[in-house]
Amino acid sequence: MNAPSPKVLLIEDEKPIRRFVRIAIEEEGCQVSEAETMAQGLIDAGLRKPDLLILDLGLPDGNGIDLIHDLRGWSDVPVLILSARSQENDKIDALDAGADDYLTKPFSVGELRARVRALLRRRSRSGAAAAPVVEFGEVAVDLSRRVVLRAGEEVHLTPIEYRLLATLLGHPGKVLTQRNLLREIWGPSYIESSHYLRVYVGHLRQKLEVDPTQPKYFLTETGVGYRFQP
């Protein structure tokens, strides 16, 4: 693997946090550049064209969500959010604005490295055509033929269940907010009817998870949304 090492831009105002995040990411073989403020971060994102952006939501000079909005105008670089637990709404807004994943403070270096790896992997893969068959556990989904097999046997899904499955599979590892999923699958008038989403995710788990009460692939991000973890 001789590809140039991926570039990561870290936007965080606290020096000690920058320090350990840098150590952890460099361990993943990345080049890290740092920005302390939102304004500087936005400039660096334009100049350096990073492969991953790590953004603290609590920056002193402005709202990180605005930065994501700006950024999404001209870049689809993956964005990993760092936020405190009490900022549920900020998290959702950031994800809706186009962020890909989040980490809740405090987090361990292990979690951070896993998320960074996943996001970079997705980035490198996104150029290639999406595989027509997605496999996880004993389930295989053939997206071109709309066939779902579990341990070799076909599983019947309703149209909405299939649409939900395809949407989740289309963004492996990414947190999809409730609002996002409801709009995509049921339409804008269902954005407040989150129980539909909850019930249908339950159906998918019943049909595709080994233990639906302790799912391994269709994970709940409580208060935020769902994530398909391949």
Add this chain to the structure above:
Amino acid sequence: MTYDDHLIQTTAARFKPWQRYLLTTLACTATTLLATPLLGHLDLANIVMLFLLTVLLIAVSLGRGAAVLAAILSVLLFDIFFVPPRFSLAVNNIQYLVTFAVMLATALIVGQLAAGLKQKALEARIREQATQALYEVARKLAGTIALGQVIEIARDFIHIQLDADAAILLKDNPDTASGLTKLAFRIEPHLAQVAQDSGQLIRDSEIAGSGYASHYLPLRASMHTRGVLAIAFPADSPDLPPENLALLEALASLIAIAIERLHYVDVAHATQLDMVSERLRSSILSALSHDLRTPLTALVGLADSLFLIKPTLPVTALETAQAMHEQSARLAGLVGNLLDMARLNAGNVTLRREWQPLEEVIGASIKLLGGALAAHPVHVALPTDLPLLEFDAVLIERVFCNLLENAAKYAPAGTEIEIAAIQLGDQVEISVCDHGPGFPAGNLKVLFEMFARGQTESGKPGTGLGLAICRAIVEAHGGTISAENRGEGGACVRFTLPQGVPPVMEEESA
């Protein structure tokens, strides 16, 4: 000038009754004298007309009684002085009896009608004046900004219109009612209470005029009876004229509305204050949360990053780093608990309630705890027909995490933790049970107090906030929480969530 004076003055009957009858007699006599010279020139039928005109005028100016007297007098005088033979009641021609009968009937009817109309006009004027006065009061009351003003306006009105004294007793603060100490009369608290409770006018004519308030009107507004209007009449006219009752009731409504309006002004003001202090509290909390979490995040991460240093540190250094990581993670957990408790205790927790299946939040909690549950398999047994419940997923996840964490902390490794739920009436009861040593004997309710610990000198880490947080969250959802020891050993925490009516879901046509 009181209302009653008004009545008498504006009525034509500004005279005493005997004066009115005297005047009537004089008027009839005058008509007789006036008509006598005309006897040769006018038909008797036209003289009858003169008498009828007199009756009409008397009816209009002196009222009903006078009109009746005038009608009878006119017939008598006409008979005596004009119908032959004159100066005698006897009648020559029998057909004059018809004249008398028609004359009497006409005079009586005309008199009654005229007097009635007069009376009606008079009443209309009085009503108009009352309406005008009420309108004035309403206008003044609408401009009040303090309770004292309302009371003063009401007392002035009653004083002017009824010549009586009044006081307002408020339900919320019975003692401050319009400065009861300054009142010139006494209140019968029992009657006031009855008026307040029944919402009806209570009057006691026995105590009227004796220095006690005799009339108690409830001040009924749209939401509550706000208090009682007590009225004391002076000793010389101790009772309320019935026609004034409607006026008083209208006044009572106006006062009630004014008091209610002031009440809601207060409520709005208090709400605004609450909002301001709430905003302040939450901004302090989030600043504190940020300031505490930032160094803790750095500490956890920096301790972790020691493992990545090249060349690898000696084993003892790495063990120290591991211990640092664990301790700082624990500290972060404690700070998180404290901040949560502070936020929940600050009151007015806004729940983000959504309808959702219980199993989802249980699965998320188990996933979140991850390694902490490695030694304790969790068995989830939920009824398949459990309906959706409406709760705040983030907070209920905290409840499950805290309960599972406790179970994992106290129960021996390898034992199972059981989560179950049953429907009990309009509640769903959820239990988290373990196979550990159970709670220490004693008052199990204390466990949910802040800073309570199962074992006072326990070697297990913890602040004793976990269960208190659970209780705060469950109670915010309208549920209850309790702890017990199972017969076969092990601790059990049960909490309830209200069931409610889940939203309907359109069936998918597939």
